[in-house]
Structures are given as structure tokens and as C-alpha cells.
Amino acid sequence: MRPLLDIANLEVRYGDALALSDVSLSVRSGQTVGLVGESGSGKTTLGKAVLGLVPVSQGEIRLDGKEITDLGVKERRALSGRIQVVFQNPYSSFNPRRTIGQAVAETLPKGTPRDEARERVGAMLDRVGVDRDAAHRYPGQFSGGQLQRIAIARALMPDPRLLICDEAVSALDLSVQAHVLNLLADLRAERGLSYLFITHDLAVVRHLADRVVVLRRGEVVESGRVDDVCETPRHPYTRALLAAAPVPDPVAQARRRAERRALA
Numbered sequence: 001m002r003p004l005l006d007i008a009n010l011e012v013r014y015g016d017a018l019a020l021s022d023v024s025l026s027v028r029s030g031q032t033v034g035l036v037g038e039s040g041s042g043k044t045t046l047g048k049a050v051l052g053l054v055p056v057s058q059g060e061i062r063l064d065g066k067e068i069t070d071l072g073v074k075e076r077r078a079l080s081g082r083i084q085v086v087f088q089n090p091y092s093s094f095n096p097r098r099t100i101g102q103a104v105a106e107t108l109p110k111g112t113p114r115d116e117a118r119e120r121v122g123a124m125l126d127r128v129g130v131d132r133d134a135a136h137r138y139p140g141q142f143s144g145g146q147l148q149r150i151a152i153a154r155a156l157m158p159d160p161r162l163l164i165c166d167e168a169v170s171a172l173d174l175s176v177q178a179h180v181l182n183l184l185a186d187l188r189a190e191r192g193l194s195y196l197f198i199t200h201d202l203a204v205v206r207h208l209a210d211r212v213v214v215l216r217r218g219e220v221v222e223s224g225r226v227d228d229v230c231e232t233p234r235h236p237y238t239r240a241l242l243a244a245a246p247v248p249d250p251v252a253q254a255r256r257r258a259e260r261r262a263l264a
């Protein structure tokens, strides 16, 4: 089966500095691939290259078999229905002066009738567990966790195939993180979505991803099924990452906390 996203021998430079070198990875339909590495390893740069936000100096990016490496602005816009992104800081990814309703409707096709837009925004807010009334309020009136749910709603409006989550739960408290991860897992099952899940946190990857790609200084040092890589890491860098993040699965941890509360 042809991968949904196929990245081959990617190289990205910032001036003379090599940010990504010979990076290859693929994401199949319905699959979640975790991209992990320390700060500065090139994770965000890879996400940006897929979104066309940084120029690629070598290599290819294909979506559904079609090369998208050097698309023009117009073709890129047409693609936005198929790839969407959720960033780490929801407060900076919303315009504080636009209502949540306006923000979520932003990704709907132009010319969508008003009533239909209102209904679709409401239904999507319902789906991510946010009250429909939120549509009339402003980003500053929400907690980080609620706003991240709203960011997910906005990203899902055009019914994308691939969602790039760039440290999407990293800024949230552990228990909120667990709820958002569960929501993402449910949405994937419902919609057959694929995720490229960018994070420094192996515990998060372990919970959600099928495969993991470990990036170090712009190069892939290890990749494979998430259980294999976490249980028998081959590369010393992966072992160091695992040793530095002995944090248990955030979802399991939240469940245990709830059980303790119920017993208390």
C-alpha cells in the first residue's frame, strides 16, 4: 500500500547550517508516527518542510503519491484541506480578537452558507468536548486544554487526512494531556486519520504512536515499531532519551490518579 506521506532523503538548510540531512520516513493511512528528539534536533523543521514553510534543498516529499516538495502558494493552499497542523501554544495560534466560531469556521471551504457553517462548527465543538456556546467567546476566555481542543476542532473542519501535531500536548498538565491524547486517539479511529506526532516526550509517543522515528542533530538515528524501539532501543541516543524520560504513560498515570481518588 502506498504511504499517505512519504519523505525521502530530505535536506533542509538555514543558510550554511544543516537542519535536516538525509531524512526519510513515511506515514501510512490511519497510522500515527511519532517524531522524537531533543530540542534543536530538527523536528519542527521537518513539520515545516511538509507544510511548505521552509525551502527544501534536497529530497522529496510526497502526499498520496504526488510530489509536494516545491508547490507554489496556490497549489499549497489547495492542499491545506488534506494536511492540517496543531501547534504547542494554542494561545498564540488564535487571533485574540476573533471569536472561536470565526476561528473554527476559517478552515471551511469558501462560500459555505452561514447556517451550514454555524451548524458544522457547533457539531465539531461538540465532538471535541467543548460547549457550543464557546463559538461566541474569545480565545482568552479558555484554559490551555480547552483551547487545544478548539485548535483540534479547527484543524479537523476541512476533513484532513493527515494531522501534524507539533508538541500539541506538551504545554498541558498531565491529566489534561491524557484527555487530549485520548481525544486524538478516538478521532483517529473514527476518521481514519493519520498523525505525524512531533514531541520530545517518548511517553506521549508510546501512548499514541504505532511507529517512532528518532531524530538527532537533523539525522534519523533509529526508527521502528514503537514497542520495539522503547523496549529494545538500538542507538545510544535513544537509550539516553528513554533514560532521561522515565515518565510513565500520561494516560495510565491519569487513570491511576482517578482510581486513587475514588478509593480515598
Ligand SMILES: Nc1ncnc2c1ncn2[C@@H]1O[C@H](COP(=O)(O)OP(=O)(O)OP(=O)(O)O)[C@@H](O)[C@H]1O
Binding pocket: 014, 017, 019, 037, 038, 039, 040, 041, 042, 043, 044, 045, 046, 200
Ligand atoms: N529560522 C531559523 N533560522 C536559522 N536556524 C534555525 C531556524 N529554525 C531552526 N533553526 C535551527 O535548526 C535546528 C533545528 O531546529 P528545530 O526547531 O527544527 O528543532 P526542534 O527539534 O523542533 O527543537 P525544539 O523542540 O526546540 O523546537 C536548530 O539548530 C535550530 O537552531
